[in-house]
Amino acid sequence: MTTTFVPYYRMMRIHFWVKSVGLIQFPYRLLSLVTLFLSISASYILLKFIRNAQKRKSQIGLLILTLSMIIICYYSEQSPVIEHIYPNSEQTLLPKSKIPNSEAQLLKDATNKLVNNQNYHNIFDYEVLYGETDYYLRSAFDVNPNKGSFAPKALSICQHISYINQKQSIINPISSGNKLIYMFTLNKRSKVNLPVIAYHNTKVYDNGQLIDKKISNRGTVLVHLNHGYHKLLVCYSPNFMYYIMLFIAIFTWIILLIIYFKQSVINLNI
Template sequence: MYGETDYYPKAAFNKFGNNVSEEANPKINSILLHKVIIDGKEKVKTPKVAANCIEYNVKVDKKEKIDVPVLAYKRTTVMLNGKNINYAISSRGTVVVDGNKGNNRISVSYQPSKLLYIGMMVSVITWIGLLIGLIFSKRRNVN
């Protein structure tokens, strides 16, 4: 409705197309409703959200796969209990980790491209150049 699913990977959609109703596309609803899947069972968990980071705390009784409702993109990074780890991608296009017995703090973030930082530097340099040009053009007009 508000564009939440516009950039979801194709894996997040069922074969019924881009319909996001629960009947037609339960994968998307499970993501939007924050359903963590542990051993095939869904549990709703409230994430801790910060700038460019989503964190879930999940407790399991044994070592098993934990599918968190965070979409996996090209530069996604995952930390399990403070350590960078590799992850798999689930059938709904979300991050899957091998959880340890006990409490698991799973943090998912996105590492922006270096091109973004280069673009920001070019933008700042351009603005500084424009301001300097404006200051010198005002001084010439006064003389």
């Protein structure tokens, strides 16, 4: 409903808005849970309102409100979202790719473009990356004019290609919960670029010892290692705020349960 009635296409003209708020990813996976719990909350509110609506005017107001919400929700559901976000013009239609025919342009370069009967064939000029690329760093999507492709670095991560002294290498890791273990032997001191996204709290252990890491030009883990055998363990360590928020959530549920059982005991005694 908000997508339909809010003029987002005007906000898209604001450079600051696009660069800042535009980076936030909407969690569509939570919509089912949000819908369920909002429905329960709305039902509870309406039930309270109905019980308190003794006067005829209140009942008529409730009826009008309910019918209005049904109409608005139906219109929101049936209306094409993209057509309301962007006006239907030449600038918003999906263009033909400018990349040579031997290459496919990434669909992310034509995000939220419209397709009609005239430009439908243009969709075959584009390719879609794997879903995990949503979490890659921006440096993984730098343009490489020599190859004519817009994401060779991201593709190398998807293909799990490592680089040892700038040379491609395939190192199959052992994976477990929040851990990737790479085992290999080096003949000399080398720069090892692993296909693992390097976030702020990403930790790297070499033979059990925590070592410094750097961020490579594709946004992945880059370490300098001496010659010999190496067992690299790469993991992500949540920051302190994560544990604080987790504690608050658990503590809140405990308090709510205590209040619930205490109230139940009081009601039984009454």
